[in-house]
Amino acid sequence: xxxxxxxxxxxxxxxxxxxxxxxxxxxxxxxxxxxxxxxxxxxxxxxxxxxxxxxxxxxxxxxxxxxxxxxxxxxxxxxxxxxxxxxxxxxxxxxxxxxxxxxxxxxxxxxxxxxxxxxxxxxxxxxxxxxxxxxxxxxxxxxxxxxxxxxxxxxxxxxxxxxxxxxxxxxxxxxxxxxxxxxxxxxxxxxxxxxxxxxxxxxxxxxxxxxxxxxxxxxxxxxxxxxxxxxxxxxxxxxxxxxxxxxxxxxxxxxxxxxxxxxxxxxxxxxxxxxx
Amino acid sequence: xxxxxxxxxxxxxxxxxxxxxxxxxxxxxxxxxxxxxxxxxxxxxxxxxxxxxxxxxxxxxxxxxxxxxxxxxxxxxxxxxxxxxxxxxxxxxxxxxxxxxxxxxxxxxxxxxxxxxxxxxxxxxxxxxxxxxxxxxxxxxxxxxxxxxxxxxxxxxxxxxxxxxxx
Ligand SMILES: Cc1cc2nc3c(=O)[nH]c(=O)nc-3n(C[C@H](O)[C@H](O)[C@H](O)COP(=O)(O)OP(=O)(O)OC[C@H]3O[C@@H](n4cnc5c(N)ncnc54)[C@H](O)[C@@H]3O)c2cc1C
Ligand code: FES
Ligand code: FES
Numbered sequence: 001x002x003x004x005x006x007x008x009x010x011x012x013x014x015x016x017x018x019x020x021x022x023x024x025x026x027x028x029x030x031x032x033x034x035x036x037x038x039x040x041x042x043x044x045x046x047x048x049x050x051x052x053x054x055x056x057x058x059x060x061x062x063x064x065x066x067x068x069x070x071x072x073x074x075x076x077x078x079x080x081x082x083x084x085x086x087x088x089x090x091x092x093x094x095x096x097x098x099x100x101x102x103x104x105x106x107x108x109x110x111x112x113x114x115x116x117x118x119x120x121x122x123x124x125x126x127x128x129x130x131x132x133x134x135x136x137x138x139x140x141x142x143x144x145x146x147x148x149x150x151x152x153x154x155x156x157x158x159x160x161x162x163x164x165x166x167x168x169x170x171x172x173x174x175x176x177x178x179x180x181x182x183x184x185x186x187x188x189x190x191x192x193x194x195x196x197x198x199x200x201x202x203x204x205x206x207x208x209x210x211x212x213x214x215x216x217x218x219x220x221x222x223x224x225x226x227x228x229x230x231x232x233x234x235x236x237x238x239x240x241x242x243x244x245x246x247x248x249x250x251x252x253x254x255x256x257x258x259x260x261x262x263x264x265x266x267x268x269x270x271x272x273x274x275x276x
Numbered sequence: 277x278x279x280x281x282x283x284x285x286x287x288x289x290x291x292x293x294x295x296x297x298x299x300x301x302x303x304x305x306x307x308x309x310x311x312x313x314x315x316x317x318x319x320x321x322x323x324x325x326x327x328x329x330x331x332x333x334x335x336x337x338x339x340x341x342x343x344x345x346x347x348x349x350x351x352x353x354x355x356x357x358x359x360x361x362x363x364x365x366x367x368x369x370x371x372x373x374x375x376x377x378x379x380x381x382x383x384x385x386x387x388x389x390x391x392x393x394x395x396x397x398x399x400x401x402x403x404x405x406x407x408x409x410x411x412x413x414x415x416x417x418x419x420x421x422x423x424x425x426x427x428x429x430x431x432x433x434x435x436x437x438x439x440x441x442x443x
Pocket of ligand 2: 324329
């Protein structure tokens with residue numbers, strides 16, 4: 001399988017990439033790690049007029065400490081999150097989420113910005129970023145704006161990023177949480193998680209439980225009112241709209257969310273990753 | 277730059293270092309790296325198993341790190357250092373990972389082997405260890421062996437790691 005015929009342009013740097021986005025908008029599709037886009041193009045599930053390869057925009061590959069936030073460039077690949085001392089020190093939840101992505105080959109290419117722009121409701125790193133209350137930076141040739149990661153995705157594969165913009169950075173507020181936990185439930189043979197939960201202090205976020213990654217506000221408010229774990233976790237799927245597909249039923253996903261949230265809350269101080 | 281002109285080109289010049297040698301080709305933009313390697317360069321060690329980024333048979337090293345060459349455009353490899361299984365041995369001397377696979381009978385039909393070996397080369401280069409059996413199995417999750425010869429593959433990797441830990 002090969003993609004349908006495409007035009008291809010390799011951006012020299014961010015300035016050129018943004019100028020082209022400005023001029024051509026939707027006619028151009030950014031290509032970052034390609035770990036979502038290429039499978040879709042090969043299966044002809046997606047069609048692209050012109051690929052704008054961001055591979056040379058290395059200025060967007062970084063992790064930087066800036067007093068009140070940790071900044072991660074959009075073209076930072078997953079494997080960097082696993083090795084970076086700043087991530088380890090200030091946002092270990094991010095490294096745990098990155099470790100849950102696919103396999104080493106996928107982590108060697110996939111990028112943080114690509115994962116955010118892809119808006120997959122089961123994505124690992126975006127889930128951690130929602131729990132961390134992170135903010136994404138969207139840049140165009142004419143301006144820059146910030147959007148909470150929780151508000152970036154509006155539907156599977158659809159974000160508020162405009163055709164003239166690029167995701168350029170994500171900012172994790174510091175100091176980070178005192179307590180965090182990342183739990184996923186997946187079939188081990190190379191499957192994305194059915195349901196995953198990220199906890200950062202009082203924030204609880206769920207993936208796989210609706211069209212977008214979402215906060216479990218029922219759980220959070222129960223905890224704020226002093227409820228115990230069992231009572232709070234029972235509200236995990238409140239307001240959720242999980243999919244019904246070949247991999248799991250709605251009822252099963254709802255059940256999983258309650259079980260995973262209960263587990264995550266029972267021992268939120270540890271950094272143990274559920275083996276996958 | 278005129279706004280009506282379509283940006284980009286349908287063919288792309290790709291220059292990369294392949295197994296230590298500089299190579300250049302102009303290929304259609306949609307060409308996958310695995311096809312550039314197999315069809316243009318005649319390097320057929322990277323095989324296409326699933327063609328859906330699931331099996332790892334097409335694994336090659338991209339600037340030293342394992343990637344699935346069925347899920348990367350040849351154009352993305354421009355300027356990169358690419359290594360395939362053909363580029364591992366030093367003349368008649370097998371690479372230590374190849375030698376360990378032979379020693380531990382870590383292959384049966386051999387279809388997954390080039391990808392598996394390169395995945396191991398990348399793992400050992402990036403992870404100083406010591407590695408547990410669980411670490412090794414987890415790290416090779418992206419490589420499937422349809423002959424299911426996993427035990428001996430894991431043994432080969434643990435032996436290599438044990439040897440380097442011992443000094
Ligand atoms: C075998 C396999 C297993 C996987 N398993 C998991 C898993 O378990 N968990 C998980 O979370 N993910 C998984 N993934 C998906 C992986 O996380 C993708 O890499 C990621 O979703 C996309 O990042 P990318 O850099 O590869 O983006 P690309 O594929 O290059 O792009 C994805 C989309 O984002 C757009 N885009 C990219 N960068 C930008 C930008 N800077 N600004 C605006 N738009 C942009 C592109 O135009 C495209 O529409 C898996 C993928 C594979 C192939
Ligand atoms: S052929 Fe590339 S992963 Fe299977
Ligand atoms: S040896 Fe046959 S597929 Fe692995």
